[in-house]
Structure formats: C-alpha cells, structure tokens
Amino acid sequence: MAEGITIQPESAPNAAQDQGASLWKDSWHRLKKNRMAVVGGIILILLFLACTVGLLLANLLGYSHESQNLILGSAAPSWQHWMGTDILGRDLFVRVLYGGRISLMVGICATAVSLIIGVLYGAVSGFLGGKVDSVMMRIVDIMYALPFTIFVILLMVVFGKKLILIFLAIGAVEWLTMARIVRGQVMSLKRQEFIEAAQALGLRKRRIILRHIIPNILGPVIVYATLTVPGVMLLESFISFLGLGVQAPATSWGVLIDEGAKAMEQFPWLLIFPAGALSLALFSLNFLGDGLRDALDVRASKD
Amino acid sequence: MSNPFLELQNVKTHFPIERGMIFRKQVGTVKAVDGVSLSLRKGEILGLVGESGCGKSTLGRTILQLIPPTDGTVILEGKNLNRLKGDELRYARADFQMIFQDPYASLNPRMTVYDTLAEAISTHKNVPTGEMPKRVSALLEKVGMSPRFIRKYPHEFSGGQRQRIAIARALAVEPKLIVADEPVSALDVSIQAQIINLLGKLSREMQLTLIFISHDLSVVKHISDRIAVMYLGRIVELGPAAQVFDRPLHPYTKALVSAIPTADLGIGGKSKRIILSGDPPSPINPPSGCPFHPRCPFCDLPRCATIVPKLEPLDDPAQTAACIRLKEIH
C-alpha cells in the first residue's frame, strides 16, 4: 500500500504526557468504544455473578437445586418460582443458576487448560522450527485424528465419571487448534527484526519466547479463547447428552436444555429459560470476542 | 601492525533448497555469500554496498553468527567466532551487535523504551536495580534523545526516533563491532542524515568498528573509511571510500556510481551514464566465471565466462577490483 494511504501523523510525544500508552491500553480504549462488546462483557459479568453470588443467596433463602416438590410438579413461572419448576418440582431458576455455574466453569477451565498447553506448545514448536517443529506438529496431527467421543468414553471408563475429567477431556482436545494458531503466529513473528535483535543481544531462548513472542501473540490468542468458551460449553452439553457428562442431581445448561426439550410441548418454560440463558452467554461471548479482535488488531492502532 | 580487529577468511554461506514433505531432498543451493575475505582494523567503518540479493545482509548476519557460515572463518580479536557454541556464544555477543533496517519492526511493540534498554543492559551485566534508570537515561542521551521518553512505547515515536532507540539498544552491551543493515533506507532523506551523523559520531567516540550495509552508494560514501561492493555473493571491489566513488574500477561499481540520481543540472554526469541491461541474476544459478559478465558492457567472451576473477589492484594497492580486464579497460 502506498505510503500516502497509511498516513500517520508524525506527532512527537509531547512533554505533558510522558507516560506512554501501551498497546494494551490502546486496545482497552478501543474496546470501550465498541458498544456491543461492552454490553456483552457486562452481561457476562452479571451472569457470572448470578451463578456464583446469586446462587449462594438463593441457597440461603432456602432454594436448592436438589429439593424436590413432587406434589407441585411442573408449575408455570410465578412470584414464588420465577422460572417455574420442573417435573420433580425443583425450582428452575435455581437450577439454571446452578447449571450456569457448571457450564461457565467448564467453559473457563477447559479454555484455560487449552490456552496454557496450546500457547506454550505452539510457541516452542514455532520458535524452534526445523525438525523439532515437524515432530511436534505431527503429534498434533495424530491427536487430531483421534475421535473425540471415543477419547472421552475411554477417559470415563478408565477414571470414572468425574467433573474434572470433562475439563481435562475438552481442554485436551481444544489445545490442538490453539497450538496450531499460535505456531502460525509465531512463525510470522519470528521473522520480525525485534526477535532477531533479541537473539543478537544474546538472550536465552526461554526469555525470548516468554518475553518477546508470547506477549505479541496474545491478541489473536485471547480472541480465539473467547470464541473457544462457547464451543466448549456446547461440547459439554453434547457429552452430558450422551450421559457421560454431568450426573444428576447436578446439572448444566446443556442437561437442562436436553430435559426441557423432552417436555417442550407441555412445559415450554423448561426449554425457554435454560436455552435463553445459554444463548445469552454465547451471544455475549461472541460479541466480546468480536470486539476484542478489532480492539487488539495492532494495525488498527496505526490509524 | 598487529593482527586485524576483524578478519573474514573465505566465508561462504549457502542455503540448501529442499523439496518434499517427508523425504526432503536438496534440489539446489543458494550461494548467498560465496567466498568473502576481508580484514578490518579497530574503529574502521566499512561500507558494504550491493543490490538486493547480493548477499550483503547475509554476510552481515554471518559475521554476527546469526546465520552459521557453510565454510570459512570469522575471527574477532583473535577469537574464532564459528567455534563458539551455546552459552559461550551468547556471552560473546556482548562484543558484536546489529542495527536493523526497519525501525518499525526491530523494537518489541509491547515493551517500553525502558524495558527494551534495561533488558539489553542486564543481559550481559549485573546492574543494581536502583542504578538502572540512570544507565538507561545515559544511553538515550548518547543517541540524542531526551530521557523523559523512557516510559513510552515504540509506536509513539517517529521512524528516526525509533532508529535511535534501536541504536541505543545495540550500544547497551558496549560492543566493539556493530553491523548496521540498511539503517537509514526506511527513513526520510532529512532524517537519514541525522542517523548517519549519529553513527559516525558514535563510532569515532567509542572506537567502534562499524559495518554499514546499504544499497545506496551515496549514503555509504559519506560515513565509510572503505567501501566493499558486493555482487552475487562476492566482493567485486574494495577500496577507500572517496576513491571508489570518484574513480570506480570495476564495471559494476561504475554502473552503480552512474546510477545515483544526481539532482544537478548540466554538471555533466549524464553523458557517461551507464544503464545496465537486465536484472541482477539469481544466486541459485550464478553465471560461470565472472558473475557480472552477462550484464557487463566490457564483457569479453569467452574469457569472462570462464575465469573467476580475483581482487587485484590497478595502481594503488589500497583499491582492488575483481575484473580480469582491469588493466585493459583503464
């Protein structure tokens, strides 16, 4: 592109403002300007608070996700039960909060697992390059080829049905894509002169990766992570649907939706509320992810 | 005179071209640097000139051990750099540093000026934390920048200022040798002069040996003591800067000198302008004999296509050129 198009005012940093503005701060300002992303972020925080603090409050007030009221059965929403009750007479609102806690936890933990493994693996593979890179990436390819369902069933069979295994199983699959993305980013970053400069200075490889490479790829990584969370949450409901995931009386949004779908015709609220909650979370995450992608784009900061 | 400060002996850097996914086989070789011998004294400034693909940047990186040489040796103050491995090499790097072409890409965008310079200082020296800000400020002042910019990020500076920061980073480890790879070609004309002046001043003050790589002969002429002209991985002419510029010996240097756009009207120059035909050939299949012969206006076949010329003087032993017809065309 011609120099005239990407015009950049050659503004000298002025004395009044000696504290520099990092690219992170810059991105934060851009993110704040994106209304949809801000709304998404606020909704997520509210959802998170509701599923943690809100759930505690509800428990204190005597509502529990387990306590049944078989006589009441499936009741429509009322002042007593805001979202109605399910077939066993359990308060749906509390169950949605409880399910949300598990779903969000799965989403966040599994994404965190995939982030940590994926970023380190991808960064090392991309930075070292050559034969090491070839071997490391072939391992990823092989793991990609493993059928996910069988992998999860095997885990469950060997270690028993534990919630922590769901995190691990999902994280273990999601990090593969993360590693590939990170590797690609690192490969292009490696040719940048500041990486060469760090080598010329005589920095250790570990320091180059941790200090010069990873901070510069966090942008796309964070964006991908926010888009991974909804994917993970959907995956969890799929596992639960197979009966391998969350076990009753515990529940998650995926399980609630599955139950609600079965009783959709008589008791539509059983489907509408959990599905609404899940959609709300997914939409918010996607908007936040979109906003982050635009905000963290370094090219945009040159406008 | 004692041993030279930096000596290159028949340095070759070749890159294999490989094909195939699993069974990689070599289908060719890029001879980026093909037999370069040079020696520099301490504090000397050498201008390394050539077109893109002539191997000047690869040579610079080979000297600094960023790319391992295929053959030949690089000796700095009697120490063979090729033999250094691992940590030994990392420690030795305090002696030789690099300045890069693109000041927009050579600074980590997520680190402040302070972080960048402090990292460089602490790589090879233990400096008490309390003293670091003073050291960083002193470095910035040395390259002509105000220390009040210390907390700023690279994107907040202009190209010229960024290049100054990059120079400060190279100076942070107190090197003896600096390779500057096209340090001014990404900058505006008026800023170029500032950076050239700065590099010249630093070299004089600190007894710094400088290899200044550029495609622009006029830029190099000003700062260098000697100029080496490269073509397809080899040095084709070497001599004192002013002499190479005013009385080029090699036909390629003649063409380079005459290609400098001169903003003078009627002060001659036009009449003896040599416009070369064709593009620089690829280093994958370099021409036989003298690599320049297919484009050379003085080419005499079949001699020039068979004999590989060596650097020889015409009259002054300080200025040498690799052309077998050197005596005939002068």
Added chain:
Amino acid sequence: MPPLLQVENLHTSFHTRHGIVRAVHDVSFDLEKGETLGIVGESGSGKSVTCYSIMRLIPQPPGRIEKGRAMFGGVDLLSCSEEQLRKIRGKRISMIFQDPMTSLNPYLKVEDQLIEPLLIHEEISHAAAVKRGIEMLDAVGVPASAERIKQYPHQFSGGMRQRVMIAMALITKPDLLIADEPTTALDVTVQAQILDLIKKMQKELGMAVILISHDLGVVSGFCDRVNVMYAGRVVESGTMHDLFQRTKHPYTRALHKSRPVFQPKGTELYTIPGMPPDVSKQIVGCPFAPRCEFAVDYCTREPVLLKEVEPKHTTACLRVQKEGLKL
C-alpha cells in the same frame, strides 16, 4: 485551451481517533497535455494523498475530500458520478504503484491482468486484446513476450514486474499517467531502466506524467516542473532549473542540501533540525517556520499563500515574497 488537468484548492483529510489529519491542504496545480510534473516531499507530506484524491482512491472513511475541484476533460473528478469516473480511471488516467510485488494478483496469469483494462474500456475481441498485450510487453522491453504473457507474476523479477505494471497502465493509451514512487522498491541499477522506459513511452504516446517521489534526485532530469510539498501544502513550484539554481523556499534548499551526494566527505551531513509538524493540529503561518533557519517572527503569524515570484515559479515563503530573500 484549458489544461489537461486542473486541480483547484484540494483539501483532503483523514478523520481518525486521534483527530483530523489534514493530509492535503489547499493544493492547486495545472498540468498541460504531454507535460511531466514531479511531486516531491517526505513521507506524510501529502504527495501521494494528492494523487489518490484526484483518482478518488482515498479510503472513505476515514479519508474525506473536504473541498476542491479536479477538472479533467471538462469533468470534475472529485464530484462526478462513479459511472463517469470509471470511464476515465484506467482508461484515460492510469496509475502505477510503488511495490510491483504486491500490485499484481499472484493467482492470475499476467495475460489476464494485462488485457483486463482493454476488455473493460474498449470494444475489442479477446484475441485482439492479447495481441495488443504482447505488443505492449514488447514495447516495455519484456523479452519473449508471447511466452511470458502466459506466465504468473511470481515468475517475473521485480524489475520485470514493474515493466508489466507499466504495460498494464499504458495499454489503453492514457492521457495521464500517475506514477507513485515507481522505482523506490527496485534495485539501483534497475531504477534507471524503469525511468528511461517511462520517458520513452511518454514520448511515444504523448501522455502527461505525474511522478511522485521522495527523492529530488529521481525527479531531476525527468520532470518539466516540480511541486515540492511539505505538511500537505505545496511550498514551491517551478522548473527543475528554477528549483536548483534559483531556489525560492528554504525547505527545498534544505532537502537539496541534505542529500549525501553533494556533501564533502568527512564533514557532518547537513540535517534539518526538528521534525515535520503534526498536521492533525491547525497550523498558523508557515508550517516550516519552526525548523527554518531564515524564519522571523511574522513567519509563524501571518497566513501563507503560494505566490508567483518569477514567471512560472511560485513559492510559499513569506520572506521571499516580501523581502526578496536570497537563498
């Protein structure tokens, strides 16, 4: 007869987060048929934006052409309909860009890209267009043109690609060619070839050329007239001879002086102190005044206009205009 291109009071700005960047500020110039105009300035001086504005190639937003006219063959390029503009752009006005590596589509054969403007703008059969394409490649000095036209861009070297770009720009025989730093990305020995080629083609086709460059040296000996731009304004305009022998603006003088070619070895290179002004702020007075060794107090106060001080030689320097300052 009116000039081929008449640009009047062009203002272009970019509305960014950091404020309004006034990239081009009140630029006017004429271009006669067959004439060669050089536009010289440093990066950010508005030289490219001027030409992109004329071609309406400024990305909008953030760019905006605030006011002005660019009359070309009785049509105002800045306000005419897209339809009219399309008929002119690529047909009567062509453009070549700085980087021949990125301005050709790597997935299309050279042939398809080369004859595209012909197929769009002229009633011509594909075969006839290919024939014209081969002739054009011959004219710009691509050897074995009949075979090479079937190849992809990556099979061409940088210099050859720039030749292809020139062939593409000239295939419709335009009245005006805008060349934006056409040699900057090329090797020194190839630069001279490309400039010679443009000159030769200009003679053959009788077209006008606008050559944008950051290097006074490149435009010298090539252009009839040169506009020197600084901070979005034209600060001096005249023939090459005027500019060098009878310089009328301190900035032109400084630019000329800071070229290393002209400075004796061993001395410090001449530099212009300070930095170009921030064009996102309103500039009162002369934009070069803070860096100018000749500046006096009124330079930073009084409005500056481009005035003719010699026949066909204009300057925006107040001291030259008022006191006849000798530079």
